Amino acid sequence: MSDSERSRRVSIAPSILSADFAELARDVECVAAQTDLLHVDVMDGHFVPNLTIGPPVVAALRRHSRAYLDCHLMITDPADYLEAFASAGASGCSVHVEVGQTESLIAQMRDLGLDAGLAVNPETPFEVFAPFLGQVDLVLLMTVHPGFGGQSFMAEVLPKIARTAAALEAGGHPAVLQVDGGIDPDTAPLTSEAGARAFVAGSAIFGRDDPLGAAAALRRAVGGEGAARPWHHPGDA
Numbered sequence: 001m002s003d004s005e006r007s008r009r010v011s012i013a014p015s016i017l018s019a020d021f022a023e024l025a026r027d028v029e030c031v032a033a034q035t036d037l038l039h040v041d042v043m044d045g046h047f048v049p050n051l052t053i054g055p056p057v058v059a060a061l062r063r064h065s066r067a068y069l070d071c072h073l074m075i076t077d078p079a080d081y082l083e084a085f086a087s088a089g090a091s092g093c094s095v096h097v098e099v100g101q102t103e104s105l106i107a108q109m110r111d112l113g114l115d116a117g118l119a120v121n122p123e124t125p126f127e128v129f130a131p132f133l134g135q136v137d138l139v140l141l142m143t144v145h146p147g148f149g150g151q152s153f154m155a156e157v158l159p160k161i162a163r164t165a166a167a168l169e170a171g172g173h174p175a176v177l178q179v180d181g182g183i184d185p186d187t188a189p190l191t192s193e194a195g196a197r198a199f200v201a202g203s204a205i206f207g208r209d210d211p212l213g214a215a216a217a218l219r220r221a222v223g224g225e226g227a228a229r230p231w232h233h234p235g236d237a
Contacts, residue, residue: 010224011036011176011198011231012215013070016061017052018150018202024057025064027206034215036228037070039180039200040090044075047096048147055081055088062089068231070094070138072119072180072200074146078105086112091233094119094140097129106135115234117178121146122157126164134173137234138198139164143191144181150203153182158194165195185221192222 014035019027028038038061043052058069068091075081078095082105085093094117095105102118109116117138120129122145133139141161144151157179165177179191180200188199201218208214219225 009197009229010219010222012219012228013037013039013198013200014205014215015039015041015200015202017041018206028061028065031205031211031215034212034219034228035067035230037198037231038065038067040069040071042071042073042075043147046076047099048074050147055084058085058090059088068233072140079108082108082112086114091115091231092117092137094138098124102132113234122154126160130167133167133175134171136175138176138178140178140180142181143179143183151182153187158190161191161194161196185217188218188222
């Protein structure tokens with residue numbers, strides 16, 4: 001699959017932050033048929049006021065799943081951990097533009113064979129991350145303040161989504177535009193109309209009685225059809 005094909009298609013990314021961690025393998029398998037990317041939220045208690053998981057859980061997921069592991073690093077010092085995530089089996093990592101050293105972090109991810117993602121908080125202006133749009137594989141625009149699941153969607157981010165989508169198209173950049181935070185069948189179409197192509201959802205999938213059906217409903221809400229077309233690790237043939 002070409003970069004341009006990936007950037008145009010609809011991708012659903014269930015977030016394990018809302019899964020049952022005592023039954024994580026079961027929950028991941030439950031939604032596999034609708035999983036394009038499996039979203040892994042990593043929080044360090046410093047960059048965001050919460051603690052979650054690290055490379056050992058990514059390694060455990062990799063042993064049980066061939067899914068593209070989309071690791072969102074909400075951490076202050078990602079440079080210290082990127083190698084560990086790559087070794088654990090991460091497919092791609094997204095680092096926050098707010099932590100700085102963005103060019104160095106992108107280069108480090110490339111050297112490690114990771115897809116390079118750049119995450120952006122709701123209040124961060126477009127101008128801060130615009131210079132890097134041509135250097136990354138994924139741009140993750142947060143539609144809540146990162147740190148906790150179950151928050152309400154922030155509609156004020158929609159103009160930034162639209163501006164980013166327009167800039168990616170105008171520059172011919174193949175990066176996928178992803179959104180995360182309060183995404184459900186009601187809010188996802190708003191972001192899709194603005195130009196988002198990958199949709200992270202936690203409670204809207206794993207918080208439902210039928211997670212697989214919920215993921216399929218989210219796909220339909222943004223104009224996607226059928227089963228998932230999983231992403232592949234950048235090193236795969």
